[in-house]
Amino acid sequence: MVKYGFIGTGSMAQAMIQGLIHKNILPSDIAVSSPRSAAKLSEKWGVVALPVQQLIDESDLVVLAFLPNQLDNITANVDFHNKLVVSVLAGINVAQLVAATGTTQIVRTLPNVNVANNQGLTAFAKETLTSTNDKIFNIFSDYLGDSVALAESQFPVFSAIAGSGPAYVFKFIDALAQAGIDNGLEAALATKIATQTVLGSATTLLKSSQTAQELQNAVASPGGSTRAGLDDFNDQNFDHVVSHAIKATIEHKHL
Structure with missing residues (x-):
């Protein structure tokens, strides 16, 4: 069973969590980390509130879903090991994500709000992933709707339309x-x-x-x-x- 971790609990993270739960992913297999709202979401949906490093250690897929300007501060003192890291951070490209996280197991994504009802469309650009992480990402995308591989130069157009x-x-x-x-x-x-x-x-x-x-x-x-x-x-x-x-x-x- 894949375990999902969300660092940050903004509107997109919550939409993705809702989509996973709608697809019968157990709330106990979803962890969240946020200084202000993790406990509230734990009480609301039954997801697990964890500190950032523990969340990374216990998750198979880690979603970066905080404000883009927080990237360096949040990633500075944590180890992502070889975990799959999926970013929904606007304006942060794959190269920047690799530099900040210290791992190449990176997928940059642009989901839309329809992931909440499993009808989303997500654009993604990624580094070369291990076969295990590639399989995990495919499952993740299927749960939330559909996905399309896209050059990062085309992300602005995708974002405007989707x-x-x-x-x-x-x-x-x-x-x-x-x-x-x-x-x-x-x-x-x-x-x-x-x-x-x-x-x-x-x-x-x-x-x-x-x-x-x-x-x-x-x-x-x-x-x-x-x-x-x-x-x-x-x-x-x-x-x-x-x-x-x-x-x-x-x-x-x-x-």
Whole structure:
């Protein structure tokens, strides 16, 4: 049984822990270390609160999930041995992680919040791992959703689409729901309709051999009401608005 350790307990660490527990990983096989919140999470979920070095010693996979500017202070006086170290630290590349931890058993990752319900997508870049650690990382990724190997130079684009993207999808759902409310639907019902429609449409696209553009055309009959809506999206430069927002996100992140 793989044991997981989280150094840091911020929102991403908690989302990952939730995802592991949802996949029936025992809370007793998950350790956390944080001066302010480890005890609270232990009480809330049954995970084990440990000092940093003990957490490393007793874990097969160690997740670095604290603030990036804390990297040198936290890693200065600990020994990672040959354990698999997975970082979710924004803006810290593989070379920096190797230098700080003193191990090459490093994977830099960019998960998104959907790991909490096992539907996440995680980008990763890694050093050459031992066969044991490589196997552990594959299991870890499968539990939380899916993963994709990516050059670190492409992390900013991935982060803008997959990391920030959930917020933009929520905004679209909210806009759909608000349009329903404006046209006479009750708020909770409008939100349910919009949410399920986005979920179902995403599932349809994932399972289809057709592109998103082809599926748009399949739904929108020539001269029909759906085509009228899509034409209005084009008139309002919808694609440009999305592209512009992603560009702003990339330029702001500087990953």
